[in-house]
Amino acid sequence: MLPISNRGSLMPESPIRKLVPLAEEARQKGLTVYHLNIGQPDIATPQAMIDAVKENISPVIEYSHSAGNESYRHKLVSYYAKHAIDIHYNDIIVTTGASEAILFSFLGCLDVGDEVIIPEPFYANYHAFAIVAGINAVYVSSSINDGFCLPAIAEIEAKISSRTKAILICNPNNPTGYLYSKEELEQLEKLVLKYNLYLFADEAYREFCYEGNHFSALQFIDTSDNVILIDSISKRYSACGLRLGAIVTRNKLVIETIMKFAQARLSPPYYAQIAAEAAIDLPDDYFTVTKAEYKKRRDLIVKRLNAMPHVFCPNPGGAFYAMAKLPIDDCDKFCAWLLKEFSYNKATVMLAPGTGFYGTPGMGMQEVRLAYVLNTDAINAAMDCLEQALKVYPGRVNS
Amino acid sequence: MLPISNRGSLMPESPIRKLVPLAEEARQKGLTVYHLNIGQPDIATPQAMIDAVKENISPVIEYSHSAGNESYRHKLVSYYAKHAIDIHYNDIIVTTGASEAILFSFLGCLDVGDEVIIPEPFYANYHAFAIVAGINAVYVSSSINDGFCLPAIAEIEAKISSRTKAILICNPNNPTGYLYSKEELEQLEKLVLKYNLYLFADEAYREFCYEGNHFSALQFIDTSDNVILIDSISKRYSACGLRLGAIVTRNKLVIETIMKFAQARLSPPYYAQIAAEAAIDLPDDYFTVTKAEYKKRRDLIVKRLNAMPHVFCPNPGGAFYAMAKLPIDDCDKFCAWLLKEFSYNKATVMLAPGTGFYGTPGMGMQEVRLAYVLNTDAINAAMDCLEQALKVYPGRVNS
Numbered sequence: 001m002l003p004i005s006n007r008g009s010l011m012p013e014s015p016i017r018k019l020v021p022l023a024e025e026a027r028q029k030g031l032t033v034y035h036l037n038i039g040q041p042d043i044a045t046p047q048a049m050i051d052a053v054k055e056n057i058s059p060v061i062e063y064s065h066s067a068g069n070e071s072y073r074h075k076l077v078s079y080y081a082k083h084a085i086d087i088h089y090n091d092i093i094v095t096t097g098a099s100e101a102i103l104f105s106f107l108g109c110l111d112v113g114d115e116v117i118i119p120e121p122f123y124a125n126y127h128a129f130a131i132v133a134g135i136n137a138v139y140v141s142s143s144i145n146d147g148f149c150l151p152a153i154a155e156i157e158a159k160i161s162s163r164t165k166a167i168l169i170c171n172p173n174n175p176t177g178y179l180y181s182k183e184e185l186e187q188l189e190k191l192v193l194k195y196n197l198y199l200f201a202d203e204a205y206r207e208f209c210y211e212g213n214h215f216s217a218l219q220f221i222d223t224s225d226n227v228i229l230i231d232s233i234s235k236r237y238s239a240c241g242l243r244l245g246a247i248v249t250r251n252k253l254v255i256e257t258i259m260k261f262a263q264a265r266l267s268p269p270y271y272a273q274i275a276a277e278a279a280i281d282l283p284d285d286y287f288t289v290t291k292a293e294y295k296k297r298r299d300l301i302v303k304r305l306n307a308m309p310h311v312f313c314p315n316p317g318g319a320f321y322a323m324a325k326l327p328i329d330d331c332d333k334f335c336a337w338l339l340k341e342f343s344y345n346k347a348t349v350m351l352a353p354g355t356g357f358y359g360t361p362g363m364g365m366q367e368v369r370l371a372y373v374l375n376t377d378a379i380n381a382a383m384d385c386l387e388q389a390l391k392v393y394p395g396r397v398n399s
Numbered sequence: 400m401l402p403i404s405n406r407g408s409l410m411p412e413s414p415i416r417k418l419v420p421l422a423e424e425a426r427q428k429g430l431t432v433y434h435l436n437i438g439q440p441d442i443a444t445p446q447a448m449i450d451a452v453k454e455n456i457s458p459v460i461e462y463s464h465s466a467g468n469e470s471y472r473h474k475l476v477s478y479y480a481k482h483a484i485d486i487h488y489n490d491i492i493v494t495t496g497a498s499e500a501i502l503f504s505f506l507g508c509l510d511v512g513d514e515v516i517i518p519e520p521f522y523a524n525y526h527a528f529a530i531v532a533g534i535n536a537v538y539v540s541s542s543i544n545d546g547f548c549l550p551a552i553a554e555i556e557a558k559i560s561s562r563t564k565a566i567l568i569c570n571p572n573n574p575t576g577y578l579y580s581k582e583e584l585e586q587l588e589k590l591v592l593k594y595n596l597y598l599f600a601d602e603a604y605r606e607f608c609y610e611g612n613h614f615s616a617l618q619f620i621d622t623s624d625n626v627i628l629i630d631s632i633s634k635r636y637s638a639c640g641l642r643l644g645a646i647v648t649r650n651k652l653v654i655e656t657i658m659k660f661a662q663a664r665l666s667p668p669y670y671a672q673i674a675a676e677a678a679i680d681l682p683d684d685y686f687t688v689t690k691a692e693y694k695k696r697r698d699l700i701v702k703r704l705n706a707m708p709h710v711f712c713p714n715p716g717g718a719f720y721a722m723a724k725l726p727i728d729d730c731d732k733f734c735a736w737l738l739k740e741f742s743y744n745k746a747t748v749m750l751a752p753g754t755g756f757y758g759t760p761g762m763g764m765q766e767v768r769l770a771y772v773l774n775t776d777a778i779n780a781a782m783d784c785l786e787q788a789l790k791v792y793p794g795r796v797n798s
Binding site for chain 1: 405408498510671
């Protein structure tokens with residue numbers, strides 16, 4: 001028998017993967033399953049993006065520039081300028097999703113055994129890419145009781161070791177929806193300058209902020225060399241399947257280094273770049289309309305959750321996720337039970353167990369993540385299910 | 400100043416990247432530059448693939464299955480069956496180009512410090528992905544004098560250490576065009592069974608064989624657990640920009656392990672899968688026509704090269720590359736000189752220096768790789784340039 005690699009064994013399974021067969025069985029029993037478990041929006045991809053793909057007349061679907069088409073990078077400069085982010089087109093490397101941007105940032109800035117500090121709960125795949133890169137993710141806990149705000153700087157500072165090379169934040173946050181304030185980012189800015197660290201800022205949900213404004217880490221000037229922006233068009237334009245993201249940094253040495261990783265994989269996908277370039281010309285009201293839709297959903301889901309006995313859901317300032325604390329013994333058991341044992345009005349709901357978003361064992365046991373990527377009727381029906389489920393779940397606890 | 404990673408420093412620059420600005424300058428001087436340096440075919444992407452993309456009516460460009468669309472994987476089973484490769488659709492993970500397939504194979508099967516044996520000259524990015532994965536590529540030299548056939552098995556066996564986990568071959572070969580015989584593959588089969596090694600077989604050029612038939616490593620049954628097939632649609636359908644490849648193996652544990660890496664990056668690109676699925680239904684004469692075109696080009700370029708004094712080019716059995724030995728001091732200098740100093744009939748030629756395809760220092764100094772991805776008129780004009788250049792190149796040596 002041939003051995004697989006240790007890192008292959010260490011790679012986490014997707015926290016929801018084990019639930020997928022259960023959802024399939026529920027459907028086969030005739031149940032409607034409301035999918036609040038993944039960030040796959042139901043919003044239509046803008047027609048202008050799809051049309052741009054259809055109108056492409058190149059006879060050969062060629063490799064693009066390894067950093068992405070120049071025309072697209074030039075357009076991205078204008079996109080970022082609208083967000084008060086002043087960059088040059090050579091500060092951008094177009095990537096195959098934010099996934100590749102995260103991996104390239106880890107590979108280019110950290111070596112095997114180096115450490116990156118990440119507030120938990122965190123986007124689960126950060127952990128997976130840390131394993132790929134052989135680096136250690138060090139977690140500092142944020143709390144649902146504080147609405148998942150940035151942990152105290154002293155707590156973050158206490159985690160810094162001689163191997164720490166970077167801090168990684170997701171703003172607005174997946175899975176919590178928390179929108180970091182300018183003051184919190186200023187605290188992080190001071191910290192990365194003090195310890196000469198990279199600040200990886202994943203801002204894939206920049207457009208979706210419902211209270212206050214988004215402040216990008218790239219708006220700082222003093223940390224121009226420290227900040228690596230990780231971006232994605234997946235959620236912005238409801239175009240997850242395209243697999244297109246970007247690394248943006250003013251650090252020339254990082255760009256030069258990451259370009260070598262980008263060249264090894266030749267180029268980002270062709271059609272995705274054509275669609276994304278067309279997206280930059282969308283009218284500004286595209287986001288007004290989309291944001292209003294998500295805000296309506298957020299307001300509904302948060303209200304419904306907090307109206308349930310012993311349920312607490314802080315009001316998320318951005319993205320399209322909410323983390324809720326439920327009166328349950330174990331979120332993994334509960335989410336499986338919802339699919340296997342429960343139904344209400346011939347339906348049930350699929351949620352993401354909170355434990356999958358924490359690195360510290362035992363954390364998030366009573367928490368679940370809900371992605372409000374369904375319309376308000378479906379959200380209401382899903383909340384009806386959850387409300388009934390919490391009344392009859394055998395592992396209910398009143399705390 | 401923030402340090403980049405050691406692996407970032409170690410990453411090789413693309414061997415032709417440093418020549419790109421020189422090619423740009425040559426064009427600005429008004430010269431035509433014949434690009435024989437990269438494997439970007441001029442052949443049109445099949446219209447049926449482009450039409451499938453245009454006809455797609457899904458309103459949301461969603462994530463696909465992390466292993467690729469089921470419908471596409473089912474079709475791939477029929478594609479492989481035509482090549483006498485009997486597999487199940489669950490033996491396939493669709494990847495973002497062969498690039499990702501190579502990386503996932505390294506990550507899933509080898510740990511940091513493990514070794515993979517690769518015949519040199521080799522596809523330059525194997526070296527890059529070995530650095531990404533932190534593994535050591537160990538090279539065993541094939542020789543232009545033997546037409547780059549498989550090095551003697553005893554030589555390969557001598558390279559096996561306690562850290563050796565795999566042998567990697569590219570068949571037909573990039574950069575040499577060599578097509579491995581069934582006997583050579585049988586020798587490799589025995590070796591990987593004897594030492595319990597993986598055999599990574601990159602068969603991206605399967606369709607393009609001009610003498611004899613291609614024998615796939617997956618046609619062996621005894622090594623079902625050892626063989627990991629790396630595949631790509633880039634060259635097959637002249638669709639490099641789509642970024643779509645595959646890992647195919649009967650080893651269930653490897654599939655399960657690599658699936659976790661695939662899940663972390665969510666899914667392969669959407670439009671690429673639609674185009675690739677349509678490609679499976681292309682009439683068989685698509686390859687007859689394309690192959691005839693490449694064979695005509697190969698025959699021409701090999702004849703022209705061997706007609707030049709002191710030039711030797713073995714006849715490549717497959718792919719669309721030829722390696723030639725030239726009467727020059729240093730291929731890097733020569734390729735730069737062609738762009739900077741030389742012109743003939745207001746044109747010059749861009750070649751890939753042989754050194755970039757070797758891991759052993761000093762190897763390939765007199766060799767260049769030529770990709771016959773241009774039509775025969777352009778190839779003739781490019782060979783006219785090369786013939787003249789070799790007459791006047793200051794670093795000419797008569798050996």
